[in-house]
Amino acid sequence: EFAEESVDPETYLSPGNFTFTITLPESEDMIWAVGWCAADKATLEDNWADMAFTFTFNGEDVADLMGDWEGEGNDSYCRYKYAILEDWFDGEYTLVATHNFLSALNDGFDDYEAGARVSTYNVTIG
Secondary structure: OOOOOOOOHHHHHOOEEEEEEEEEOOOOOEEEEEEEEEOOHHHHHHHHOOEEEEEEEOOEEOHHHOEEEEEEEOOEEEEEEEEEEOOOOOEEEEEEEEEEEOOOEEOOOOEEOOEEEEEEEEEEEO
16 A cells, blocks of 8 residues: 555556555555455465465565465455554665465466466665
């Protein structure tokens, strides 16, 4: 919600690189999340087994710091890797989330090609 850019959800059907710019005059709490939703829990489990995630914050691997959340809503079952980012110092930050589909997937709604979806967030505070 903080990014200047937006991406049509259909863009994620294929691998790609996505860049987002976030500029804030002062620190604001935000949730950094990457997840997946499927038509039902069984499909989510099957899809999730064919996914790999990496997360970096200013080039440092932070995957071990990411929490997990899952639940139901809007006719789907979802699971997320997430972190709550708060108390930012003024400066520039680069956050990169890579969501790699190890094989072609179907979430019960759409078909997705194998490959990585790499989202880069360039954040400026202050």
